[in-house]
Structures are given as C-alpha cells and as structure tokens.
Amino acid sequence: MGRVPLSSNQDGIAWVLTAVLFLLVCTSFGVLFANWWPLWLGAPVILWISLYGLAKRFTQFCHVWLGSSLALSPLAAAIAIDPSALADSSAIWFLALMVLFWVAGFDVIYALQDVEVDARDGLRSMPSSLGVSGALAVSRIMHLASILSLITVVWIVPQFGGLMFLAAGMMAALLLVEHLTVHRWGTSKMALTFFTLNGVLSCVVGLAGVLDIILP
Secondary structure (H helix, E strand, O other), X not given: OOOOOOOHHHHHXXXXXXXXXXXXXXXXXXXXXXXXXXXXXXXXXXXXXXXXXXXXXXXXXXXXXXXXXXXXXXXXXXXXXXXXXXXXXXXXXXXXXXXXXXXXXXXXXXXXXXXXXXXHHOOOOHHHHHHHHHHHHHHHHHHHHHHHHHHHHHHHOOOOOHHHHHHHHHHHHHHXXXXXXXXXXXXXXXXXXXHHHHHHHHHXXXXXXXXXXXXX
16 A cells, blocks of 8 residues: 655644654753753744754755754763763763764755755755766765764874774765765665765764773
8 A cells, every 4th residue: 555645734843843752852951951952942943943944945954954953963962961061071062063064965965855945945955056077076075074073083082992983984985875876876876875884984984983981
C-alpha cells in the first residue's frame, strides 16, 4: 500500500504536538536541575527551525539556514548541561560550525535536484542563483571549512586524541567521495551521497568522540 499523504491540518497538529513536547522537555531541565535556559530559549529555537521552509523564497543562503538549525544541537546540549560552557569552551562553537558547514554544504548538493524547478518558480537556492558549477564550488568550500572546524575541535580539547583525528581524516575522505560521486554521476546517486555516506559520517564522528573520552 502506498503512503497516505498528511493533510495540512494533520501537519499543523503534528507541528503543535511536537513543539509542545519539545517545550515540556525544556521545562524539565528547570524543574529537575534548576536550569531554565532551555525553556527560555526553546521558543526562539522552534521559530528559527520552522522558518527554514520559507527561506528559499527570499535568500540563496537557505542552505546555511538549514545548517544553522542543526548546528544549534551542540550549543543546546551544552546549555542544557552547563550554560557556562558556551563562554568557557570555544570547542563548542567550532563543533557547531562543523555541523553548520557540513549540513549546508550537502544541502547545496541536494538542491541540484530542484535547480530547474527553483529557477522556474523564482525560488532562490545556490544552484539556481550561482549555477551548478558555482554552487558545487561553494559546497566544496563549506565542506573544507567543516573539516577544518572538526580538526580545530580535536586540537583544542585535551580529552580527544588519535581516534578523533582518525575520524576527522575519515570525514575528509567520505566528503571527498561524495563530491567525486556527484561529479561522476550527478544527482542519480543521491541516495548514496545524501543518506548512506552522511549517515556513516555522523556515526563515525560520534562514536570516535565517545570512545576517545571514555577509553584510557
């Protein structure tokens, strides 16, 4: 059986329920740990993430908007655990930059599938604004910045060592494979480049970070 698409009313109900659940979790940090920062910042975060869907209508930097939405994750985690971490540790900010450039760089590649539709409908994206070759050049720069940001994190956090440096090298290799795949096959291998390789990349970096800290 095919998937039944959600109606706009169902979408709205799902959004409201998700937002309420998110704010309840944020509230729990105040109730349990006397840390009310997650609740105070929860609504602005929801608003920022929700407005991403409109970004393509007025800016070609919609990809950066998406990247910044996911880059809020390490910052939010730091605030939830220890609000002073944002001021005490520059590594959190470099980790957020890594996520921002990683996601934005690939969202540019993902948008190649819609370049003709975007141009026809007057929607702004880097592929429709800069052309395919220009957009791919920007994506490469973003992914290079992502790699350098991760290396900076590994360099300045004393608990990280060989495993995280290895993970950074694997990240560089996987991103290179992604760009070579797009160069060779265009968007026909998007399932491989978008889902498989990026999924592997996130698991590798996350696991390496955990093991580097807990192992002697």
